[in-house]
Amino acid sequence: MSNLSSVxxxxxxxxxxxxxxKDIREAGFLGNKDDLRRSLADLSGSVSEAKMQLTLLQEVLAGKDQEIQKLHLAxxxxGNMRRRGDGYYKTQDGRPYGQPYCSYCWEHEQKTIHLHNKILSKEVRVCGHCKNEYQAARTPYIEADVLV
Ligand SMILES: [Zn+2]
Known part of the structure; x- marks a missing residue:
């Protein structure tokens, strides 16, 4: 169901x-008790239905908030990310520095996922998200101090 049809x-x-x-009010207490009971059940059903639909819409809104936050971050x-070797880096005055980010995750999903060394290996870095592996030599840690 689309959001508009949910609304x-x-x-x-x-x-x-x-x-x-309105029907209940207009019937006052003169109406048939069975009719009143049926009307109250309808009323209660409609309110429950509306509550359930609102809960679903609330989840949709929360998802959209998350998406907006992600896009805002990206x-x-x-403007501050630059590719160097096989990784992406934050930049300072246009120069890359710090720990490398996974280039696959950045280029495909604008996700900033740091690469980390593969266990028991100094030559291979791995992305914790997409599991792509990179040569450590092509994705070095770059000291910011070196640039200044
Ligand atoms: Zn990745």
């Missing part, structure tokens, strides 16, 4: 609830 479904449930409450990094 429409919530509005429909609330409209039903409103119509049922945008902030974008």
């Amino acid at each position: 429409a479904a919530v509005l429909r449930s609330l409209q039903t609830a409103q119509a049922v409450s 945008l902030a990094y974008r």
Whole structure:
């Protein structure tokens, strides 16, 4: 179900609830007890339906917030990332420094995942996310001090 149709479904449930409450109000206490009971059940059902749909929409919104945060971070990094060897680095005055980020993850998903040394190996670095391996010599740690 798309978000717009979810919103429409919530509005429909609330409209039903409103119509049922109006019927109950207009019938006063003169109406048939069975009718009243049925109307109250309809009312309760419509409200429950609306609550459930709102809960689903809340999850959708939380997902969108996360996505926005991720894109915001990627945008902030974008102008500040530079490829060197097989890795990406943050830059200072246009020069790369620090620990390398996985180039696959950066180029495909704009994710900044640091590479780490493979266990028992000084020659191989690995990305904890996509598991791609890189030669340590082509993805060195670059001291920021060296640049100054
Ligand atoms: Zn990766």
